[in-house]
Amino acid sequence: MTIDWNSLWNNEPLRVFAVASAVLAFASTIAALLRWRVAKGQPHGVIDNLIARINAWWWMVGLLGVAFLFRRDGVIVLFALVSFLALREFITLTQTRRGDHAALAVSFFIALPVQFFLVWIEWYGLWSIMIPVYAFLLLPILAALSADTTRFLERAAKVQWGLMICVFCLSHVPALVTLEINGYSGRNLMLIAFLIIVVQGSDVLQYIFGKLFGKHLLAPRLSPSKTWEGLIGGILSATALGAALYSLTPFTMQQAAVIAFVVCIMGFLGGLVMSAIKRDRGVKDWGHLIEGHGGVLDRIDSLVFAAPVYFHVIRFWWT
Amino acid sequence: MFEGLIGQAIVTFARTLTGAHAWWRAPLDARGKRVYFANHNSHGDFVLLWSCLQAHERRRTRPVAGADYWNSNALKRFVGGRVFRAVLIDRVKREGQDPVGQMAAALNSGDSLILFPEGTRNQTDARLLPFKSGLFHLGEAVPDAELVPVWISNLNRVMPKGELIPLPLICSLQFGAPLPRFAGEDKATFLERARNALLELDPDRNHDD
Numbered sequence A: 001m002t003i004d005w006n007s008l009w010n011n012e013p014l015r016v017f018a019v020a021s022a023v024l025a026f027a028s029t030i031a032a033l034l035r036w037r038v039a040k041g042q043p044h045g046v047i048d049n050l051i052a053r054i055n056a057w058w059w060m061v062g063l064l065g066v067a068f069l070f071r072r073d074g075v076i077v078l079f080a081l082v083s084f085l086a087l088r089e090f091i092t093l094t095q096t097r098r099g100d101h102a103a104l105a106v107s108f109f110i111a112l113p114v115q116f117f118l119v120w121i122e123w124y125g126l127w128s129i130m131i132p133v134y135a136f137l138l139l140p141i142l143a144a145l146s147a148d149t150t151r152f153l154e155r156a157a158k159v160q161w162g163l164m165i166c167v168f169c170l171s172h173v174p175a176l177v178t179l180e181i182n183g184y185s186g187r188n189l190m191l192i193a194f195l196i197i198v199v200q201g202s203d204v205l206q207y208i209f210g211k212l213f214g215k216h217l218l219a220p221r222l223s224p225s226k227t228w229e230g231l232i233g234g235i236l237s238a239t240a241l242g243a244a245l246y247s248l249t250p251f252t253m254q255q256a257a258v259i260a261f262v263v264c265i266m267g268f269l270g271g272l273v274m275s276a277i278k279r280d281r282g283v284k285d286w287g288h289l290i291e292g293h294g295g296v297l298d299r300i301d302s303l304v305f306a307a308p309v310y311f312h313v314i315r316f317w318w319t
Numbered sequence B: 001m002f003e004g005l006i007g008q009a010i011v012t013f014a015r016t017l018t019g020a021h022a023w024w025r026a027p028l029d030a031r032g033k034r035v036y037f038a039n040h041n042s043h044g045d046f047v048l049l050w051s052c053l054q055a056h057e058r059r060r061t062r063p064v065a066g067a068d069y070w071n072s073n074a075l076k077r078f079v080g081g082r083v084f085r086a087v088l089i090d091r092v093k094r095e096g097q098d099p100v101g102q103m104a105a106a107l108n109s110g111d112s113l114i115l116f117p118e119g120t121r122n123q124t125d126a127r128l129l130p131f132k133s134g135l136f137h138l139g140e141a142v143p144d145a146e147l148v149p150v151w152i153s154n155l156n157r158v159m160p161k162g163e164l165i166p167l168p169l170i171c172s173l174q175f176g177a178p179l180p181r182f183a184g185e186d187k188a189t190f191l192e193r194a195r196n197a198l199l200e201l202d203p204d205r206n207h208d209d
Helices: A005-010 A012-037 A045-069 A071-093 A098-120 A130-145 A152-169 A172-178 A189-213 A228-244 A253-281 A296-318 B002-018 B045-052 B055-059 B074-083 B099-108 B134-141 B187-199
Strands: B021-024 B034-038 B061-066 B087-089 B112-115 B146-153 B172-175
Touching: A005 A012, A012 A045, A012 A189, A045 A071, A045 A189, A071 A098, A071 A152, A071 A172, A071 A189, A071 A253, A071 A296, A098 A130, A098 A152, A098 A172, A130 A152, A152 A296, A172 A189, A172 A296, A189 A228, A189 A253, A189 A296, A228 A253, A253 A296, B002 B045, B002 B074, B034 B045, B034 B134, B034 B187, B045 B061, B045 B112, B045 B146, B045 B172, B055 B061, B087 B099, B099 B112, B099 B134, B112 B134, B134 B187, B146 B187
Parallel strands: B021 B172, B034 B112, B034 B146, B061 B087, B061 B112
Antiparallel strands: B146 B172
């Protein structure tokens, strides 16, 4: 049996995952070399964390790969699950009271699945307002019915905020597959690939530039690791990465660069906002599910802030 | 072998469902003869605690549980007796039974125990019920046993009393430092000290709920 390498290479998702795997294999090799030469096989905080992060990336790329195999349905189901895990981390760290039980149960078991179902049936008119309008009105009603008035406004705001960030904003990622762009039909998964590569690439590049050149702390009260050197190096290189990937998208190279720049900035600011919440609650990470990274929410904090802006930029100018 | 597989399946299931994460306040060395004592809000408590232990610790750690519950049918007898190897205590007072002796025998054979000193599930609004005297007598009977407080949080937020739907929140377990021993301490003082050591571990102790 012969393998037709040409047709495999022409399969766009396959090509993206082949390149992603090659990048990860390169990263794993570097990390193994660092462990050998710098840490000399001994436990070493930074290098062990780096290896754990890279291993987690293999898992995340693998999961995305499986989801992409099932195309539209796959990414909707995957992001519904990610949304569930993120909301669970958010609510766990948020102080709510017994009186919020009904509102929280509705958030987890009704609002979340319905949101992704509406994305699945492509009812844009409803999924784009359900949480900002209807959940916004219903949840405080449920809390009020429990007759517990202690810190009422604060509690209502927290539940709504969790839904907005973890469910509403994140659902814009799979919703990208529902956009109808002239001359781009059947390739929408690549819009998701572009967004994830640029935003997560920006996080990774900020980490690398920060570790290599970082000197001036950018927001010492929010994060002990974010530096100006990391930010500038990371965002400029991720913008260049976005421009280089323009052939995946319906954008020209200049447009791809501008869009990549915008989503990187949104992602960075999103990370700052989520850090502020963590500092206020006195924790370093949202959870512990992804070894080396912390929780799911630690990994997707930049994505949730970038996705809605990216979605609406494309929806406004390209459809 | 078979028991081991079922045990592993239970561990995986419990940790996935609750996202449970263990925090160790003080590093504990690997040793048997340890009594983990914890707050008790839910039937899931001991499975969660057991699941958070390292595999080699878990193999020699046995829950102390009510005989009436675990002997009520064949499946429970198998899981309780063979998978968890529970030390079953007859909760109905009868002549000639010696629960402290049962527990001490398990400790002296090198096993560790999981004990809920409140004696029953806490279904009240209080954070922690007063302790029964078992923990004190066990400490007297086996002086070199290590008593480790473990606070289990969020299981009560998952399912508050009177609610029908459990929330899928992440549970966490705080393992404290072993309780120091003071010779000649009387029962009431010891139990109060043990209870405070456990309450001290609650990460939300300063927060009203």
